[in-house]
Amino acid sequence: MSFIVPVYNTAEYLSECLQSIIMQNIHREIIAVDDGSTDSSGNILAEFAAKFDFIRIITQPNKGVSAARNAGLRAAKGRYVYFVDSDDYLLPNRHFRDYLAAMQQYRAVILKGCSKWEHLNDEFTLPSMPEIRETALAVYSHLQTEQHGIQAVSAAEYLPYLIQKGFSPDLWAHIFDTAYLRRHKLTFDESLSHAEDTLFVIQALTCEPITLIESSEILYYYRERPNSAVHQADTTAAFHSCLRAINALWQYLRQNRFDTQTHLHIVMVASRILEFAMGQFLNCKPSAKTALSKAITPDLFALYQMSAALEYRIHGHASADFHKIGEVFRQCLQSAGQPSKHMENSGLRL
The missing domain is CATH 1.20.58 (Methane Monooxygenase Hydroxylase; Chain G, domain 1)
Structure with a gap:
């Protein structure tokens, strides 16, 4: 699997982000796209790339996060891609191997997990499908020893529940089939500073009838930074x-x-x-x-x-x-x- 990490002036958080991907028990490549950083992010990337041969660095002038993600997507060699922002991180020991096996079994082109949000006092986004939502609540809110579950559904079944819950793209909680994205020429709109992830996710869900999988497991920790590019815009x-x-x-x-x-x-x-x-x-x-x-x-x-x-x-x-x-x-x-x-x-x- 290819983990695509756009990087712009996130030296304070970058090591934690990269280390969280390295520690996952899965065959992977990390494509870090340095989008014109002016802090020490470039040096940190070089140090990690020298230690791990599965880390590749792409350096480009500052063009924005969409251009960085697109550059990573073009370079990705993995069958699946996962977008990770460089000021966030993956939670340890996620079941990525099981998820990729399930995607192949069900011929699913998207898998959606949960994410934890710092600015919501570490609350987590609930799954959209009722059955998996109840599993997530049992594990995380009611602290039951129930195992995590997955549910494979068509996008046509999934979208009404997603809309009802309140559409939130949570790009960073999705695993995408690389060939599927390329077949439909799905990329991020580089003219947008906001809502580019919403546009990308809804196109991925609707450009053809697909099967997707929703998981009850929290995969991702989203950190709220007041000086991030989105908040400074x-x-x-x-x-x-x-x-x-x-x-x-x-x-x-x-x-x-x-x-x-x-x-x-x-x-x-x-x-x-x-x-x-x-x-x-x-x-x-x-x-x-x-x-x-x-x-x-x-x-x-x-x-x-x-x-x-x-x-x-x-x-x-x-x-x-x-x-x-x-x-x-x-x-x-x-x-x-x-x-x-x-x-x-x-x-x-x-």
């Missing part, structure tokens, strides 16, 4: 990146003939990205809001209203910021005065 850039991701999903819908259910699921993912974008808008300074309001179109408002209705139908309530965000839409559209022009500029069509 300004809210204006994040807002525009989210709108580009929504447009990319709309292009994806146009280019493929999905059944009604899958189409709806992809729309729901777009709406989750929109909700995040509007959260970024609310955090902007007044001067930035004035500039960004030109990008808020009737199309987006229609998407937001539809997603809010679906959210209410699924969970019985709207999001906490529903009325606040709705009022923002109304004010922006009312002040615009010429909605048709903004619709033309948005590139988004419902």
Whole structure:
């Protein structure tokens, strides 16, 4: 299996990350992509590569995490790939051998595990499928001696549960079949600073009918860093990146003939990205809001209203910021005065 590790100025955490992969009991290669680091990350990578012949280093000018992941994906020789951010780490002694054997047995092209989140006080993301969710709760929350389990399902079965739970890409908890990604030319959109992982995961789940496996085991520890690239990006850039991701999903819908259910699921993912974008808008300074309001179109408002209705139908309530965000839409559209022009500029069509 190929572990792809994009690296940018994470010297403080990099050794722990690499060591956590090295300690896994599995035949692997580590492809570390140094994305123009200016700290001592490059030296740390060189030291590890000198000790372990299965570590390869790719060095490139700073292009962003998507470009780094794509470079690693192009170089990967393993039958399966796993993306690990260099400030996070894998938990010890995970059952990767068993997972890869199960993927071959069920002809699954994706395996999804759980992850633990530092900023949620080390809480873990629950699986989407009910049976495996109960197993995870028994092991981790109720501290029972139950063994971990897996469940193989079609993406068509899996997506409704994933959407109901609240779509979260958790890219780092997925194992992907390398040939599957290459056959469909699935890569990360390098123009996006936010939501690139959401776009990648939903395309991987829907570009053809597939079997995937969900596990109850926590594979990954996600560390929240206030100075990470995502958190340092300004809210204006994040807002525009989210709108580009929504447009990319709309292009994806146009280019493929999905059944009604899958189409709806992809729309729901777009709406989750929109909700995040509007959260970024609310955090902007007044001067930035004035500039960004030109990008808020009737199309987006229609998407937001539809997603809010679906959210209410699924969970019985709207999001906490529903009325606040709705009022923002109304004010922006009312002040615009010429909605048709903004619709033309948005590139988004419902």
